[in-house]
Amino acid sequence: MRRLLLTLAGLAGAAASAVPASAYEIDPLTRQPIDNVLTVRVRPQAVDPAAVPVANAALTTADPLQQNAAVPQMSAIARETVAYNGPYGAGTIVVSTAERRLYYVLGGGQALRYGVGVGRPGFTWGGVQTITMKREWPDWRPPAEMLRRRPDLPRYMKGGVENPLGARAMYLGGTMYRIHGSNEPETIGTAVSSGCIRMTNEDVMDLYTHAKVGTKVIVQR
Numbered sequence: 001m002r003r004l005l006l007t008l009a010g011l012a013g014a015a016a017s018a019v020p021a022s023a024y025e026i027d028p029l030t031r032q033p034i035d036n037v038l039t040v041r042v043r044p045q046a047v048d049p050a051a052v053p054v055a056n057a058a059l060t061t062a063d064p065l066q067q068n069a070a071v072p073q074m075s076a077i078a079r080e081t082v083a084y085n086g087p088y089g090a091g092t093i094v095v096s097t098a099e100r101r102l103y104y105v106l107g108g109g110q111a112l113r114y115g116v117g118v119g120r121p122g123f124t125w126g127g128v129q130t131i132t133m134k135r136e137w138p139d140w141r142p143p144a145e146m147l148r149r150r151p152d153l154p155r156y157m158k159g160g161v162e163n164p165l166g167a168r169a170m171y172l173g174g175t176m177y178r179i180h181g182s183n184e185p186e187t188i189g190t191a192v193s194s195g196c197i198r199m200t201n202e203d204v205m206d207l208y209t210h211a212k213v214g215t216k217v218i219v220q221r
Contacts, residue, residue: 077101077115077189079203084111093131093179093207093217095197097124100189102179102197104210114207117187117198125195126221129172131179131213135159138169143176146194167201168208172217179217180204 082103088094090107097118103111119125137159147153157163166181179197181204182188188200197219199207 079112079114079206081106081110082113083109085109086111088216088218091210091212091215093211093215095179095217095219097126097219097221100191102199102207104207112207112210114199114203115188117182117189117193118191119193119195120191123193123195124191124221125177126219129175129177129217129219131170131211131215131217132173133171134208134211134213135169135171136208137167138163138165138180140165145176166198166204168204170208170211170215179207179211 084103084105086094086103086105088105090105092105094103094105094111095101095116095118096103100116100118102114102116104114105111139159140157140163141155142150142153147155159165162183164183165178166183169178169180171178177195177197179199181201182198183201185200187193187198
């Protein structure tokens, strides 16, 4: 009997160790295990057209963030002005993937520092890009690479507070990557994305006022 119990315990341990670590990764959009494509629940969009601005619309009193105070927006990582003695000049964006922080260099030895979410393992990257396009309340069309991994995702999602791109998006070169807002501020400071740099809506709206088309973006691993 004792030998049987030991054998069963050994089989249970082997089964547990056989489960790949990736099975426990949580998708940042659906909050479901990444390998579980049958229980995906995309957040419903607002049905009132007046409550959801079109892409690149200017902020007005109809701003969704003002209309829906129940949507959480604040991050525990406060935006702040910090000392900066790095090699990059004023107007440069520097993303430290390891630190999970974004710096907008002000010049004069100072920079604005923001908390960001970065790519999860296997989706990190580094290099130099420029902002080639900016959008307010952008629509979301998952890139082909993402749809190959997640065919259950919607092909199109209109801009608004439920959109994964959040309040603002700044597109990096000809890549699929963006610096964008998020409807999940609790993920700021973590490594959960497919390579995009995500910020709280308040922070991305602030950065949007500083960064211009043509702004250099340095992403450090």
